[in-house]
Amino acid sequence: MKIEQYKIDQHNDSLLSRHNNQFIFLKEQLGEQGINANDIIKELEAFQVAIPSWALGTGGTRFGRFSGGGEPRSLEEKVEDVGLLHALNRSSGSISLHIPWDIPQQAESIISLASSLDLKFDAVNSNTFQDQKDQQLSYKFGSLSHVDASVRKQAVEHNIEVIKYGKDLGSKALSIWLSDGSCFPGQSNFVRAFQNTLESLQEIYAALPADWKVFVEYKAYEPNFYSTVIQDWGSSLLFCQKLGPKADVLVDLGHHLPNANIEQIVATLMMEGRLAGFHFNDSKYGDDDLTVGSIRPYMLFLIFVELVEGMKRAGNGSESYAWMIDASHNVKDPLEDLLQSVEAILISYAQALLVDRKKLEQARIQNDVVSAQQILQNAFRTDVRPLVRESLRLSGGSLDPIGLFRNLKVRNELMNERGKVTVATGL
């Protein structure tokens, strides 16, 4: 299924006068504060968030999974789904593949399908957190850190194979999330596990093409419950520093211990020029993988305040980082959930762009704590949705992506095409 541009335009026409009123009102209000709405809209239009191939079907928990209908059954259908999202919001212009769940049989035909939908291939993800059918050695007790060199070798070779698939598709990065660790005290030698992992990563690093990067993602716990080899940003950064300039730290919002100050982590990594990008999601307790901005929107805003600051300091545009949604959908339509997540990201980004940085810096120098808080909260409490809608409209997207998704009965159409009982490959 493909959404025709005229359907988007027709829908926008029906919403346009209401939108214009709201947008013009906000533009004037911002103008009075010396903020040019058009500058912010330009930044929003440029912001692209990758969609992972594993987020297009219903997720699940260890207690079960309640599949919806019309889920993509193949890599082609996953690419088509991301195409639907991108047509609606013009902000989801790339797909991040997971190997071996999404091995492209013919790179050329997948590339041409993707480019017909205006999509690129983002970072490719390796998988050594589960065993595959016909796999020779098991990852039950680890992969890149394993005590047995032959298991490590197998895991290294898998990552190198993933790079090859990514190269064929035009990806520029390998993303590694390592589940290695231990469940019980005494089970693992921390230092040996670190050193084994470093050696394995060095071999993978050596296989990177010249213009590639490797993203090292950390996670505090789960599936291992006592220790994880790459458990926090510090160990991730340590690996990256030892590997070299092509390795950067990937931050996944849900991969921290409760109440971690993630915005400060972001600031530090950007100061060091070692932030690869972000996996967005939200959580209440652990790695809940909920819709972005659904639980802690103020935290997301504070993170964006640091991201904007870091980008400005480095002179980078948003395209210099890898932004991705890493969420799971247990009770929502996956595509509607992803549209909500992208909208939440754009809202937080827009709010962060409103922050008066000169005034904030002044308040800090004067130890004017009240003003500092007020400057941030004034931005956070501004309803920036008209700016986000205007940016979607100007780039050819829908003023109301979820409304149009429902109007066009996209899910019904997908169920007719693919069947009511389908299970997305991979999960």
Ligand SMILES: [Mn+2]
């Ligand atoms: Mn992640």
